[in-house]
Amino acid sequence: MKEIDLEPIKKIISRSPMDVAELKKAVEYISRRWGVQSAYNVLLRSEVALGVRKPSLALYDHTGHIIGGGQKYGFTAAHALQELFDVTLIVNRPVTHENIKEWYHLDLGACKIKIIDIPFFNTGECFQIDPGRVNRRIPNPFHIISRESGNYDFFINNSMNEKVCPLSNISALICHFPERRPKDYFYAHRYTYVIYNSNYTAHWIREKWKFSPHCHIYPPVDMAPCFENDLAPKQNIILSVARFEAGGSKKQQDMVRTFIKLNRRFPDLFRSWTLILAGGSPDENDYLKSIKDTIQKSGLQNIDMKLNITGDELKTLYKKASIFWHLCGLDHTDPALIEHFGMTIVEAMQNRLAPIVYDGGGQREIVEHGVSGFRVRSTAELIAYTLKIIQDSALCQKIGNQAFDRSQCFTRDVFEKKVIDFFSRLLRDYRQL
């Protein structure tokens, strides 16, 4: 939004008694000069400055109806802000308070949910709401959301959907990774603030969007057992938790091959160890099929796959496992295919697993090499560090404990505190006109 000199408005509303006719004149002038939206924004801000009502905030997520880490980020931010603001969650497909509670254990009872349908995405071919399909040859279907954003004091766009043009007084774009470069209907630079989830993301925002983002807040992770004595005795399990992406970017195939190699080289040592690959997958998945083929061909019985398991089953796996493998990004040059943060790594660390992860992307910001885990650049290094930990159980336990300490930097409490601090500061300035 354009910078408007608010000094005359400030003078008008600070006078007692206030002259509404004068305010009307000033607002009409702003409307003529900077557009009717700017006039409306001035009125919204005046109301908040006068203490007439609680400030309003809308959080938009076009993927809000699907479970995911990015969505959890936004809804947790809404949870943190629901006392400060009158919060409205804007989604494009039906989602209920109960869904959010079940998926993320968040009570958003104080927030309203507004479902805004985007007709363009209702046709058979375009059912999935994919901003990538929108180009300058068609009218921007997301402008229905842009217009809606102008009805609130604050607007947060949580879905990296840079095709929504913010019209509110204060706006924030939460960027989990800059998927697309500036092209048709690109408005990321029009947001007052861009919030990023990792330094890796910040680097690529600078590279791709050519500006520096403003505020760094790591995602919230809350997979720690409720009580310390909930921790079951650790078993000889190497765990991997990642979606079975069709393109194989999570590298489960490489993990299986490495584990087979370890079994061949050190049969006595690895007989008692199991590799468990947990993750979501659709029924039809060629990559998953190829992994199953590799396991079958190896003849090994100590590789297990857990597909589409529930949250409770996953928690049990975290409690039992000793080592965590995560190779997302290995052998990839495309920055989008390297882990932008790595929430599952933190989940494992909160359960005192010793993480061995790929040395790239956001993973570098989580695991301190040699302290709270190990970072590797190849499967040969994965073999070396896995052997090191397996052959020294005291080291494995020590790394697990240090990983737990490190994971406390990424909890939901830390996240919510940062969100509240950031928005309270903005709100203080906003109230002063």
Added chain:
Amino acid sequence: MDEDIQKEIDGLKQEIYRQKEQVHGIDELLKDRIDKDFPVDLWELSERELDNEMGNRLSFLNDDIDTRPDVHSISSHRRWLGKPIVWFKRLIMKITGFYTNSLLEKQRQFNAQTVMFHLAAFIRSRRNEREIKELEDKLKTLEEDYEFVCEELQRLKNERNRPGTD
């Protein structure tokens, strides 16, 4: 705050909101042009981005094969004068169409052939990429098998050379 003043502010807000709803475009709402052109530096793109870019450009080229003007593209927003103006312009288009169409038809054919050629090249490059990926995977498996065979050989050799074995 005085309740009457609060009501007056609320009334003013509703009035502005009503005006806002009547405005059609966002540019007009802000009295500012929100869309701008961003040049694409193809050299900066990753393989995946380049792939998308090629697909998109090809689809745009496909949409633009026929360059002949469409009579329905002529319209007017003028209330009374609009109809005769449109009728006159369409008439001119029909008269001159006889001369321009033969030229534009050749252009259309050329465009169609160009798009087909690009599509064929695109498909070929996709197939080649897939084959390279398959070969890389095969090579990786062979390397691993080779490594395993070498290790097994070494193990057998060691066993044979162990003292006490014949």
